């Protein structure tokens with residue numbers, strides 16, 4: 671199912687991205703057994719990351735974000751690539767629910783109001799681009815991502831992500847992002863919906879789907895749409911981890927084998943454990 675729609679609007683002066691990340695966030699909830707507050711915080715970061723990944727120019731490019739705040743959720747890490755394979759985890763997947771608390775309050779409690787957001791983008795030129803900014807004191811993920819675009823990319827983006835539950839079940843997750851192109855006229859930029867107005871549009875993606883929402887809310891011409899599919903997918907593998915072990919060197923691995931009898935590697939993104947026995951390690955060093 672195509673769940674990411676991108677196009678240019680307002681005389682091609684503004685880039686619009688509307689996306690439905692419900693399935694991606696559901697998979698994160700399943701893999702990490704997320705409580706509702708943790709799901710809201712990680713789900714929003716994954717939704718914005720889907721936009722960031724869709725902005726990559728080539729399939730082989732990759733981007734990751736780590737949000738290190740003083741909230742109960744601990745560090746939040748999300749990454750994606752040009753194939754729109756998304757993944758992420760949150761330091762504390764079990765931040766408890768507080769009766770009567772809104773999801774916005776839970777988000778703030780998870781993320782915190784002080785800390786930093788760091789982006790690492792690998793455009794395939796060898797050395798990756800690294801940018802960072804301070805977290806927004808509002809405790810809202812969207813505001814921190816906006817701050818990053820303003821400060822570090824010097825190219826503003828207006829971001830609204832939604833993670834909405836119906837009882838215990840995730841009903842909808844998605845995001846709406848507007849990014850004026852560098853030559854956009856000020857009068858156009860001024861009129862762009864942002865904050866609560868953009869959040870209301872992001873909510874509508876849940877009812878209409880990204881494509882109809884782009885047509886209805888922005889009079890966008892569907893002939894110019896780029897439609898793609900994003901999904902939760904971890905790209906870890908035994909082969910990849912063998913390479914990581916090799917880079918540690920034989921002496922270090924022998925040390926671990928002597929103490930633990932085997933080498934255990936845990937992938938935080940998909941909660942998978944990999945085990946390497948002495949025989950496995952010996953095969954790495956022919």
Ligand SMILES: [Zn+2]
Nearest residue numbers: 904906937940
């Ligand atoms: Zn993995």
